[in-house]
Amino acid sequence: MAVTRRSWTGWRFAGPFLAVFALVYVAPIAYSFYLSLFRTRLIGGTTFVGFDNYVQAVGDPQFWSAFGRVALFLAVQVPIMLFLALLAALAIDSGRLYGTGFFRISVFLPYAVPAAVAALMWGFMYGAQFGLVGDLNDAFGLSLPDPLSAELVLLSIGNIVTWEFVGYNMLILYSALRVVNPSLYEAAQIDGAGQLRIVWAIKLPALRGALLVATIFSIIGSFHLFNEPAILRNLAPNAITTYFTPNLYAYWLSFAGQRFDYSAAIAIVMGVITMVVAYAVQLRGMRRGALS
Amino acid sequence: MTSKPLVIRHARHVRHARRHPVRRRSATLTALTGIMLVYSLLPLAWLLVNATKTQEGLLGSNGLWFAGEFALFDNVAATLTYDGGIFTRWLLNTVLYVVLGAGGATLLATVAGYGLAKFDFPGKKAVFAVVIGAVAVPGTALAVPTFLMFSRMGLTDTPWAIIVPSLVSPFGLYLMWTYAAGAVPDEILESARVDGSREFHTFVRIGLPLLAPGIVTVLLFTVVATWNNYFLPLIMLKDPDWYPLTLGLAGWNAQAVTAGGDVIFNLVITGSLLTIIPLIAAFLLLQRYWQSGLAAGSVKG
Numbered sequence: 001m002a003v004t005r006r007s008w009t010g011w012r013f014a015g016p017f018l019a020v021f022a023l024v025y026v027a028p029i030a031y032s033f034y035l036s037l038f039r040t041r042l043i044g045g046t047t048f049v050g051f052d053n054y055v056q057a058v059g060d061p062q063f064w065s066a067f068g069r070v071a072l073f074l075a076v077q078v079p080i081m082l083f084l085a086l087l088a089a090l091a092i093d094s095g096r097l098y099g100t101g102f103f104r105i106s107v108f109l110p111y112a113v114p115a116a117v118a119a120l121m122w123g124f125m126y127g128a129q130f131g132l133v134g135d136l137n138d139a140f141g142l143s144l145p146d147p148l149s150a151e152l153v154l155l156s157i158g159n160i161v162t163w164e165f166v167g168y169n170m171l172i173l174y175s176a177l178r179v180v181n182p183s184l185y186e187a188a189q190i191d192g193a194g195q196l197r198i199v200w201a202i203k204l205p206a207l208r209g210a211l212l213v214a215t216i217f218s219i220i221g222s223f224h225l226f227n228e229p230a231i232l233r234n235l236a237p238n239a240i241t242t243y244f245t246p247n248l249y250a251y252w253l254s255f256a257g258q259r260f261d262y263s264a265a266i267a268i269v270m271g272v273i274t275m276v277v278a279y280a281v282q283l284r285g286m287r288r289g290a291l292s
Numbered sequence: 293m294t295s296k297p298l299v300i301r302h303a304r305h306v307r308h309a310r311r312h313p314v315r316r317r318s319a320t321l322t323a324l325t326g327i328m329l330v331y332s333l334l335p336l337a338w339l340l341v342n343a344t345k346t347q348e349g350l351l352g353s354n355g356l357w358f359a360g361e362f363a364l365f366d367n368v369a370a371t372l373t374y375d376g377g378i379f380t381r382w383l384l385n386t387v388l389y390v391v392l393g394a395g396g397a398t399l400l401a402t403v404a405g406y407g408l409a410k411f412d413f414p415g416k417k418a419v420f421a422v423v424i425g426a427v428a429v430p431g432t433a434l435a436v437p438t439f440l441m442f443s444r445m446g447l448t449d450t451p452w453a454i455i456v457p458s459l460v461s462p463f464g465l466y467l468m469w470t471y472a473a474g475a476v477p478d479e480i481l482e483s484a485r486v487d488g489s490r491e492f493h494t495f496v497r498i499g500l501p502l503l504a505p506g507i508v509t510v511l512l513f514t515v516v517a518t519w520n521n522y523f524l525p526l527i528m529l530k531d532p533d534w535y536p537l538t539l540g541l542a543g544w545n546a547q548a549v550t551a552g553g554d555v556i557f558n559l560v561i562t563g564s565l566l567t568i569i570p571l572i573a574a575f576l577l578l579q580r581y582w583q584s585g586l587a588a589g590s591v592k593g
Contacts, residue, residue: 009491013407014419017400017465024438024457025426032437084328091325096318103325105579107332112571114520116538117564120545121339124561125355132338135355167332171583227522234546254436255527263436275425 029271036265053265062243063266067273069154070245074222077158082214084162085169086207090199092170093177104174108167115164119231122160123148127235148236157228161221169214176210177203212285216278223274226251246270336568343367343562350557367562374559381533382540383566386519388451389536393458394514401461401514402507405468406499410476426462439527453528454536458518464510471506472499508581512574519571537567 036053040046057063088107092100110118125131126147133144147156180202188198226247233240242256243249246266253263338355344367349359371379408416438457439448447453476499484494500507522538529535532543545560547553575582 008413010407010411010413010416012492013411013495014404014413017404017460018419020400020456020459021423021426021462024460025434025462026422028434028437028441031441035437035440088325088328091321094321096316096321097325098317098319098322103329105576106329109336109572109575110332112516112575113336113568114522114538116520116522116542117567118335120541120560120564121335123545124342124557125335125338132355163331163335166328175583230522230526231542231545234542234549237549250436251523251527254439260436260440267436 029268032264033268035261036268038261040261053262054269056262057265057269063246063249063269066243066246066249067270070223070225073154073158073225074219077161078215078218078222080158081162081166082169082211082218085166085173085214086211088166088170089173089177089207090203092174093203094195104171106167108171110164110166111168113164115227116231118160118164119228122156122163123232123235126156148232148239150239153229153232153236153239157225157232160228161225165218165221169218172214173207173210176207180206208285212282215285216281219278219281220274223270223277339561339565339568343558343565345558345561347555347558350561363558364562367558368566371559371562371566374556378532379537379540379563379566382535382537385451385534386536386538389454389458389521390515390518393455394511394518396455396459397461397464397514397518398507398511400459401464401468401510402500402503403495405465405506406472406476406495406503408465408469409472410478410481410499423462423465435524435527438524442528448528449530449534451534454521454525454534457524458514458521461510461514461517464514467510467513468503468506471509472503475502475506505581508578512578512582515574516571537563541567 037048037050038046039049039052088103091097092104097103113121126133133147136142137144145152147153184202185198188202193201224247225245229240229244229248230251233244240248242252247270250263250266250270253259253266257263341358342350342355344362344364345353345359346361346363346366349361349363353359408419434457439453442448442453447456480498481494484498485491489497519536520538521536522542525534525536525539529539532540535543541560541563544556544563548555548557
């Protein structure tokens with residue numbers, strides 16, 4: 001009797017969240033899958049085409065070009081960002097910094113800046129007109145390459161994203177370090193372990209879970225890159241194509257091309273890839289955890 | 293009853309206040325991290341310096357130092373009055389989306405997180421799997437189908453198109469769930485049940501005060517997500533009267549490349565500064581709360 005009463009109570013608490021969740025997560029995904037099975041033509045109207053849109057996506061060079069770009073972004077930007085975040089977290093936790101509190105909050109602050117504003121701001125700074133690059137060229141008689149050129153724009157976006165999120169990841173890692181019992185460090189020191197040994201043998205293993213979470217969120221963020229390239233496109237319309245990232249491509253297909261059905265298929269393919277990669281990383285991370 | 297939860301909260305969430313025995317501080321390490329500090333703060337300093345310049349001053353002066361005249365207040369006034377004061381309208385829209393969207397998201401996540409952490413019910417495992425899966429599906433992937441659905445329902449180009457999708461934060465739920473599991477001891481709930489306290493009453497009287505740092509954390513992160521939202525409004529809104537700040541500023545910036553558009557980079561820069569000040573202030577003022585909430589949330593992650 002008591003058990004049934006409690007089970008209903010649990011649903012009463014979770015119910016409102018789940019109802020809105022069904023409306024704004026489950027329903028759009030289902031609707032988008034439904035749409036992706038049709039195709040609208042000027043002549044002949046909308047017809048059921050099964051998985052044709054998916055077949056088209058798999059053979060679409062523009063989609064794969066977009067995917068390759070975010071995969072490269074993931075392979076380069078995420079490790080650099082997480083490595084910097086890790087160094088910063090270890091530095092704060094070492095207790096050997098002057099002004100630790102100031103450092104911690106300052107590096108975190110860019111997280112509070114909207115991605116749209118960060119892209120505008122960095123876009124200005126990258127610009128040769130009144131940006132820092134122009135100033136450096138004038139001051140030192142340099143001719144630095146244009147950060148918004150086709151070759152460098154991905155790197156420039158990587159810099160914006162790193163700037164936005166390195167402090168956030170630092171805090172996640174630092175929080176995980178705070179839970180380590182300090183008596184472990186004392187014991188290690190009595191055993192003659194140096195600082196590097198303590199980092200290697202105690203701190204890094206303690207960070208495994210938090211690093212995994214940070215990695216997964218960064219994978220998701222990379223695969224769904226949109227705001228920064230979308231805003232920088234105003235400044236660099238030739239360097240940033242309509243299929244620069246999968247999300248930009250899906251957006252462009254929907255709102256400039258009116259190809260909602262194909263765009264839905266692209267979004268679903270990208271969602272599935274994201275989930276598979278995130279899940280694989282999670283499994284791998286957990287298995288390593290079990291081994292050590 | 294009022295003092296007891298406080299004691300428990302401190303015991304469980306203030307961890308190891310004294311991390312290390314007194315250790316010599318290192319000037320070398322401080323200098324190294326100083327590079328990162330400069331990297332983080334320089335763009336913000338650039339924004340502040342350049343918000344003091346006129347449109348001509350922007351073009352004719354070094355980006356890292358002030359131009360001849362100090363035009364910050366003129367720029368602020370011009371930003372607030374340009375185009376019939378539309379910036380103020382965008383600010384109020386953003387506040388509306390944040391209060392209803394982020395406030396609602398925090399409320400739903402808190403109640404549901406508590407329910408999932410403290411009650412056993414059939415289907416709970418399925419709920420967990422679905423919500424964790426949803427964390428991997430970010431808002432941007434959902435925006436296009438949500439737009440199509442909402443346009444069928446006649447909700448596009450209305451504030452609801454922004455508020456309703458903002459009400460759900462799977463990450464907020466996850467954070468509240470792990471936080472509630474650690475911060476609300478079962479024994480206290482059991483004793484309240486024996487006292488005959490109704491479940492919802494128990495939640496409000498006992499659960500909420502214990503969850504306060506977690507709630508502040510989730511609130512801050514949902515506020516950031518809503519305040520910073522760009523993709524969803526970009527898709528949902530055509531009418532500039534409903535724009536949030538991010539979309540409005542991007543529009544002002546795009547004017548420069550539009551034929552016959554008014555070039556107002558000084559207003560874009562000043563507007564950007566005005567957009568980020570409230571969030572930075574909130575993070576600075578509420579540091580004590582969200583840092584402990586974040587710590588608790590990351591423990592189980």
